[in-house]
Amino acid sequence: MDQINHLRSVLSGHDLTFLAEVPVVYHCHHYNLFHDQTIDDALGEEMSAQIRFRAARSSVGELLHKVGHALNLSTRTERADLCSALLPWMGHGRLLVQSTPQGGEATGTNLHYGFAWREKYGARIKRDFPADSFAAGFAAAACEYIEQLPPGSVEATEDRCLVLRDPDCHFQLKADSRSTPYSTIDRIAIERHVIPSFGGLEEARISAITEGLRNFVRGVAGDDRGVIAAFGVFVTMHLSNYYNGTIYEAIHHIEREQPALLPVAETLFREAGIQCVFNTFGNMLLSAEWEGLVGKPSGDPLEMLSSFCAIARGLGFGHWIVHEYDAGKRFVLRAPIDYEVPFYLEQYGKTDKPRCYVLQGAALAMTVLAHMVRWKDNPKLTPEFYLSLFRGKMPWTAEQTLCPTRGDTLCEVVVQTR
Amino acid sequence: MMKIPSLTRDHTCVRGMNWRCDIPPSAINSLLVALPNRGYLQHPSPDAIPTLRSPEGHHILFVRTTGRVQIRVNYTVPEPLRRFAAETIFTTLVRTLQQITT
Numbered sequence: 001m002d003q004i005n006h007l008r009s010v011l012s013g014h015d016l017t018f019l020a021e022v023p024v025v026y027h028c029h030h031y032n033l034f035h036d037q038t039i040d041d042a043l044g045e046e047m048s049a050q051i052r053f054r055a056a057r058s059s060v061g062e063l064l065h066k067v068g069h070a071l072n073l074s075t076r077t078e079r080a081d082l083c084s085a086l087l088p089w090m091g092h093g094r095l096l097v098q099s100t101p102q103g104g105e106a107t108g109t110n111l112h113y114g115f116a117w118r119e120k121y122g123a124r125i126k127r128d129f130p131a132d133s134f135a136a137g138f139a140a141a142a143c144e145y146i147e148q149l150p151p152g153s154v155e156a157t158e159d160r161c162l163v164l165r166d167p168d169c170h171f172q173l174k175a176d177s178r179s180t181p182y183s184t185i186d187r188i189a190i191e192r193h194v195i196p197s198f199g200g201l202e203e204a205r206i207s208a209i210t211e212g213l214r215n216f217v218r219g220v221a222g223d224d225r226g227v228i229a230a231f232g233v234f235v236t237m238h239l240s241n242y243y244n245g246t247i248y249e250a251i252h253h254i255e256r257e258q259p260a261l262l263p264v265a266e267t268l269f270r271e272a273g274i275q276c277v278f279n280t281f282g283n284m285l286l287s288a289e290w291e292g293l294v295g296k297p298s299g300d301p302l303e304m305l306s307s308f309c310a311i312a313r314g315l316g317f318g319h320w321i322v323h324e325y326d327a328g329k330r331f332v333l334r335a336p337i338d339y340e341v342p343f344y345l346e347q348y349g350k351t352d353k354p355r356c357y358v359l360q361g362a363a364l365a366m367t368v369l370a371h372m373v374r375w376k377d378n379p380k381l382t383p384e385f386y387l388s389l390f391r392g393k394m395p396w397t398a399e400q401t402l403c404p405t406r407g408d409t410l411c412e413v414v415v416q417t418r
Numbered sequence: 419m420m421k422i423p424s425l426t427r428d429h430t431c432v433r434g435m436n437w438r439c440d441i442p443p444s445a446i447n448s449l450l451v452a453l454p455n456r457g458y459l460q461h462p463s464p465d466a467i468p469t470l471r472s473p474e475g476h477h478i479l480f481v482r483t484t485g486r487v488q489i490r491v492n493y494t495v496p497e498p499l500r501r502f503a504a505e506t507i508f509t510t511l512v513r514t515l516q517q518i519t520t
Contacts, residue, residue: 030431119432119493216464229493232430279431286429288438288488292467292481381431 004089007070008218010316011190013197014336015210017316020066021187022059023240025339026217026315028233029116030279031272035243036113036133038268042250042261049133051253055245056137057144057152058182063239064145066186076146083142087135088226090237095135099143099173103154106139108132108169110225114162116234122163130161132169134242139171152180183347184241190342195409197336200321202306209307212293213314231287233280240316244343247272247357252348266357273361274390281311282369282381297375304370305331312362323412328371330416333363337404337411344405354403356411363413364398365390393418422516425508428488434500435491439508441515443485448518449511450480456510476507487511 007020017024027035039048064082073079080097088094093110108114113131121127136156143154153175160170220235222228228235247269254265284290285297285307297304302325309320318338325331340356354360368389373379395417402412428438441449446468453470454460461477463469470478477490489507491500 219462219464225494227493229432229435229490232428232436233432234493283429283431288428288436288479288481288486289467291484291486292479293464296484378429380429 003071004067004086005218005221007067009187010214011187011194013319014194015313015316015319016190016337016339018187019237020063020070022063022066023185023187023190023316023339023342024237025240025243025317026235026280027238027243027276028231028235028280028283029112029120030233031276032113032236032238033117033120034275035246035272036131038272039246039250041268042254042265045129047253048250049129051249052133052242052246053137053140053156054152054180055242055249056134056239057140057154057156058137058180059184059239059241059245060138061141061144061151062182062184062186062241064141068145079146083146087138088222091220091222091226091228091235092135092138093222093226095139095142097139097142097146097173099146101147101149101175103173103175104143105173106135106142106156106171108135108139108171110227111135111162111169112227112234112236114169115227117163119234127163129164130158130169131163132158132161132171135169136171137242139173143173143175147175149175150179151182153178183245184239185343185346189346190337193337193342193345193404195336197319198321198334200309200323200334201325202302202309202322205303206306206310206313206321209294209310210313213310216289216293217314231280231289232283240339241343243358244340244347247340248344248348248355251355269357270361270364271390273358273363274365275361275386276358277308277362277365277369278381278386278390280315281308281366282373284311285375286378286381299373299375301325301327301370304375305366308362308366308370309333317358317362318411328417330414331363331367331370333359333366333413333415334402335359335411341404341411350407351405353406354400355405356400356403356413359411360398360400360413363415364394364396367396367398367415368394371396422512423487425489425505432493433497434504435493437489437491437501437504437508439487439489439511441485441487443482445515445518446480446482446485449514452514452518453478453510456514472507474503476503478507478511 140154160166323334402408423439428436430436458470
C-alpha cells in the first residue's frame, strides 16, 4: 500500500488533495450518510440510488485507471489486486470482486455505508432498501477495469445488505453493450480554475495546524477490515467527484422537474455542510488526536474559527480563510476555490447563482459552533444537541456573496447576526 | 502512592467505543515501556499521541501533554460488551501503573 500512499498530492496554496491526480477529500460517516439521505429525500430512493451508483462508477472508474496507470499495472491479476486493496485502504470496507467479461458478482464486508448506518441507526430505525450505492459503483467500475470493458458498461445490483440485516453485502454485476464515458474531473481540470492564493486572519496558526493534520492524515489508512476509526468517528478518503456528481445531478433534476421544491432541496444540501462541521469538525476538536497534536480547544470564537479552517484544509476541502471577524457579529469565510467549484464549472459551465452548498452550510455551522458551544465543558455532540443548535430560528444568517460558478473570482460566505 | 484514575466515557459518536482515564503525563513513558510486556504493541502514531494496540485489537492512545488516556474499543465488539472490554484494558493499565509507581 506504500505505492498507493505515494500517489497522494496537494495543490499548493489551495489545500485540495489528490490521489493519482484524482481529487479526494476526507469525510466522516455522519456526513456520508446524510449526503446520501439528502439525495434520497430529494429524488426518491430509486432515482437517488441510480444517480449515486452512476457517480460512483464514474469516479471510481477514473481513479482505478489513473492509479493503475501510475503504478504501471498491466496484467489482469495486477488490476484485480488493486481493486481488492484500494477500497479498504480508503476506509470503505472490503469488497471481493469476482468478475468475468459478462459481469460476475462482488461480496462486501464492513462496507462503509451499510456498516456505519447499522452502527448509527440500526437499533432504532428499520430500513428496507440497501445502502451501498457507492460500493455498487465501485464493484461495477472494478469489473470494467479488470476485464477491460468500456466505461459505464457494467450495472450492479445490491441484493444483500447489512442494513437489511443480511450477514454481508452482495452485488450482482452484469455487462451490456452500452457504455458511458466517465464524467469526472482531475487535477489538470481543477488547475484551470485556480487563482493566486491568499491568506487571512490567524494565518500562521492555521497553516501550522494544517501541516500537522496533513502529516497525521497521510499515515491514516483502513485497518485489516478496511475501516478507519479516528477522531471518534469512522473516516473515509472519498472522491469529490462522487459528492459533486450526486449533488449537482440532483439539484439540476429538481430545477428541471420540480422547481418549486428547489429551495427545500438547497436547504438540505446546505445542511449537509452543517452536518459535516458539527460531526466531523466537532468530533475532531474533542478527540484525543487533536488534544495531542494541537491542544484542548479554548472556546475563544476566533480560535475556533481558525481551527475549523485548518481542519477543512487538512481534509482537502480547500484553502479556507478567516477573511473578516467582528466578535459576535460577523464572520466572512473565503477560499480561492473549494472542492465544489471546479467540478461545477467543468461539467456545467457558469450559472446564475452560487453553488457551493457545503461551503455555505459549513460557514454557518462554524459560526454557530464557535459562539454557542462551551468547548471547555467537553460537550457531547449528540443529535439532541445538534437540534438545539440548528433547528428553529437561529441568531445567525449565512449568504454566499461570491462564487466562481457565477463569474466571481473567489468564494465568499458572509455570516452575520440577524 | 499514586491516586487510582477512574474510567469514564470519552468523546465519540460511536456508542461505547471510546473510554478515558487521566494519568500524570510523567507516567506515560514508563507505561509505554511496561505494557508491551503484557502483549500491547506499539501502533504507528505521531510522537505526541503514542498508541498501543492490545492483543484483541483495541487501542490505547496517550496524550503526552495532558495525560489523557483514551481506550478505543475495537468496533467489532458488540455494543453491550464494549464497556467490559474497556474495563479489562483499564484494569491492566491501573495494575501496570501501580507496579511502576511502587
